[in-house]
Amino acid sequence: MDCKEFEKQIPNYQTDKLSTKKLNDFMAHLSECAACQEELAIYYLVHEGIMHLEDGKAFDLLKIMNDHKERSMVQLRKRRFFGKIIYGLYVLIIIAIFVIGYLVLY
Numbered sequence: 094m095d096c097k098e099f100e101k102q103i104p105n106y107q108t109d110k111l112s113t114k115k116l117n118d119f120m121a122h123l124s125e126c127a128a129c130q131e132e133l134a135i136y137y138l139v140h141e142g143i144m145h146l147e148d149g150k151a152f153d154l155l156k157i158m159n160d161h162k163e164r165s166m167v168q169l170r171k172r173r174f175f176g177k178i179i180y181g182l183y184v185l186i187i188i189a190i191f192v193i194g195y196l197v198l199y
Contacts, residue, residue, distance in 0.1 A: 094118040
């Protein structure tokens, strides 16, 4: 993912609407690109700032960003885990079909 694509995906990241692949690419780029880390911080400052100004509460921008980053990493790990489980089930189903086919034919 390049910086331009990263910037386009920030709203989807913030609302947890990225696919597993896009989230993985987004997080990988975020960890490597200081310019995009700054861009994300600005996005959070504007959007979270507006929300917190409306309700009159103080906020910790860094904590909000880090909490979201941690939630995204947990979500990514869960998606990978369940993807592996689904893949394993597909393999078992294919094996079962071959075994049943073998037993029926012989």
